[in-house]
Amino acid sequence: MKNCLVVDDSKVIRKVARHILESLDITVSEACDGREALSQCQSGNHDVVLLDWNMPVMSGMEFLQQLTATHSSRPKVIFCTTENGLGHIKAALDAGADEYVMKPFDRDTLESKLQIVGVL
Amino acid sequence: MKEIILTPAMRMLTELLEQRTGQILSENRLWRIETSLGPVLRAHGLKTLDALADAIRADASGAMGTQAVDALLNNETSFFRDAHIFALIGDQLIPAAMRHAEALGREKQLRIWCAGCSTGQEAFSIGMLFQNNRARWPDWRIEILATDISHTAIARARSGVIPQMEAQRGLPVSDMLRWMEPEGDDWRISPAVRGMIDFRIDNLVAPQAPTGTYDLILCRNVLLYFTAERKRALFSALARYCASGGALLLGAGETTIGLTTDFTASPEHRGVYRRVDPA
Numbered sequence: 214m215k216n217c218l219v220v221d222d223s224k225v226i227r228k229v230a231r232h233i234l235e236s237l238d239i240t241v242s243e244a245c246d247g248r249e250a251l252s253q254c255q256s257g258n259h260d261v262v263l264l265d266w267n268m269p270v271m272s273g274m275e276f277l278q279q280l281t282a283t284h285s286s287r288p289k290v291i292f293c294t295t296e297n298g299l300g301h302i303k304a305a306l307d308a309g310a311d312e313y314v315m316k317p318f319d320r321d322t323l324e325s326k327l328q329i330v331g332v333l
Numbered sequence: 334m335k336e337i338i339l340t341p342a343m344r345m346l347t348e349l350l351e352q353r354t355g356q357i358l359s360e361n362r363l364w365r366i367e368t369s370l371g372p373v374l375r376a377h378g379l380k381t382l383d384a385l386a387d388a389i390r391a392d393a394s395g396a397m398g399t400q401a402v403d404a405l406l407n408n409e410t411s412f413f414r415d416a417h418i419f420a421l422i423g424d425q426l427i428p429a430a431m432r433h434a435e436a437l438g439r440e441k442q443l444r445i446w447c448a449g450c451s452t453g454q455e456a457f458s459i460g461m462l463f464q465n466n467r468a469r470w471p472d473w474r475i476e477i478l479a480t481d482i483s484h485t486a487i488a489r490a491r492s493g494v495i496p497q498m499e500a501q502r503g504l505p506v507s508d509m510l511r512w513m514e515p516e517g518d519d520w521r522i523s524p525a526v527r528g529m530i531d532f533r534i535d536n537l538v539a540p541q542a543p544t545g546t547y548d549l550i551l552c553r554n555v556l557l558y559f560t561a562e563r564k565r566a567l568f569s570a571l572a573r574y575c576a577s578g579g580a581l582l583l584g585a586g587e588t589t590i591g592l593t594t595d596f597t598a599s600p601e602h603r604g605v606y607r608r609v610d611p612a
Contacts, residue, residue: 313506
């Protein structure tokens with residue numbers, strides 16, 4: 214079974230994502246900011262991270278930069294954010310994000326993005 | 334599941350759908366009638382399906398019936414739907430069609446028909462696939478005909494504008510950046526891809542839009558709405574427009590077996606059917 218770390222400061226979004234991911238037979242763990250996510254990535258064995266952009270303590274972008282700098286082999290990273298402008302999308306890809314989901318999203322979108330990054 | 338009693342109005346609407354499109358609403362899809370027609374009722378200030386049925390009968394122009402039929406059609410689609418099929422098209426079917434065309438001394442142009450294209454994502458996906466592989470096929474052109482019976486779906490496909498939720502469904506973000514640009518909350522297909530496709534309203538029961546023959550025909554997730562008799566007629570039509578050596582792609586769970594001898598299942602690739610040359 215694949216493992217996904219859902220990183221979002223919104224409890225509602227984490228709950229929705231968990232519901233969708235579990236329906237796709239993916240095991241889910243949660244973090245509510247980038248720092249907590251980094252800590253989980255030290256000990257966890259995640260295949261993919263679903264990552265919000267704007268969060269307190271540490272943003273999604275900072276998380277991705279630190280994860281990339283400290284892990285030679287890291288999980289796939291899919292940004293999942295309301296930051297839907299071209300500038301943000303390009304910056305995310307430049308920083309090494311594997312895919313990008315613009316909120317709002319649905320099950321089909323998330324499933325297809327997981328297929329694109331090879332998790333499903 | 335709650336049993337749905339077919340009222341005279343519902344019967345009239347399902348018959349109209351079949352008459353205009355050849356499609357039947359199977360028992361497990363009857364629930365769609367009220368849900369799908371809700372927007373049409375609201376747009377015309379009608380309260381019930383009976384009132385809609387009366388309005389369709391009274392409308393000599395037929396426009397009200399067209400709106401109702403459009404609303405009853407299932408326009409579900411997404412970019413690169415069944416990704417392995419598009420990998421097969423890019424890696425195997427297009428190169429094979431090119432080799433075949435070269436062997437026959439034809440010009441470097443392939444013709445593809447997306448039959449039942451809905452709002453265009455399948456045709457746009459083929460356009461993107463071709464553009465992404467330009468370097469592999471530098472001198473080739475691809476002409477795509479995309480047809481659907483739904484006026485609403487074709488109008489949207491022609492506009493090239495895709496709502497955000499649908500724009501990201503199935504589409505790698507790299508392709509989104511390369512072949513689309515934001516337009517308000519929506520995304521617009523680039524002229525390079527949009528310009529490859531001729532979108533036409535057409536009825537698969539008696540196709541008028543195709544001309545000549547096509548190297549590849551995609552008719553996916555359409556047959557499931559047809560009776561066996563309609564499927565046979567459809568296969569005859571598709572065979573007429575499928576080039577010698579050409580291929581037909583059907584949706585998962587759809588088959589030509591037992592319905593036509595004009596196509597034979599490819600032994601290598603599931604969902605691919607080869608045109609059988611007439612004796």
